Amino acid sequence: MPASTRDTSATLGRVAVFAALIIVLGAVVVPLPGGVPITGQTLGVMLAGLVLGPRVAPWSIAIVMALAAVGLPVLAGGRGGLGVFVGPTVGYMIGWIAGVIVIGLLMRTGRFTWWRTAIAALVGGVLVVYAFGIPVQAFIIGVPLDLTALSSLAFLPGDLIKVTAATLVAIALRRAYPRAFADTRPVPQSATA
Known part of the structure; x- marks a missing residue:
């Protein structure tokens, strides 16, 4: 199989895995005092x-939205259903697309470190999503x-x-299987510092 076909297949596989992960994690509900x-x-x-x-992650979100x-x-x-696209949470779903792009871009601006990972998850995964969702x-x-x-x-x-969980999982995954990442630069020893 040519390298480009293999790369495309691997990318499609990653997109599908993360779409499935997003769906499965939607079933995880932790009740809190106060009802939220x-x-x-x-x-x-x-x-x-x-x-x-930033280039591949939006496709995972698109698959979830299409389903x-x-x-x-x-x-x-x-x-599920078309009603969710006119409901009060549609802005947050749109924010997911912008959020994964921002997260991906922030992760590509320098070395892979725990603090860069946490900032990217916070800015893209919370602030950007809220910026679309709340209005x-x-x-x-x-x-x-x-x-x-x-x-x-x-x-x-x-x-x-x-954000904390995403940071910890990403750091552990980067160490255990760096090829899973779109950006395959080596992990510096300071990634845990």
Whole structure:
């Protein structure tokens, strides 16, 4: 098999694996006091950006969205169907695409380190996703932007836990199987520093 065909097959495999990971993590729901559950779906989004990079990771998100559009229950809480694309969470899903691109770009700006990984997951996986999600949610539900942003703060502790988890998983994966990453530069010894 020619190298380019092998590379394409490997890339398609990675896209499919991360789409599946995002879907499976959507089924992970941790209830919290106060009624705001943490779902694992955005952890999968962060990991896709960290591992697949800015060009490939959006395809994993696109697959998840396409499966949701045809009615499969692939989103957190077992949601799917065209209705999710006009509901209050559609901005967050759009933010996933922008978020994985930002995560991937931030990861490609220098050496692979734990702090660069954490910053990329935080900026792309939380701030960018919120930047899309909160305004769209405010518009759809007809609540002022400031109140919507304030209510979204309830999700921040869970998102910070997911940033930490994504960082730890990405570091461990980079050490164990660096070829999984779109960027295959060697891991410096300071990656744990």
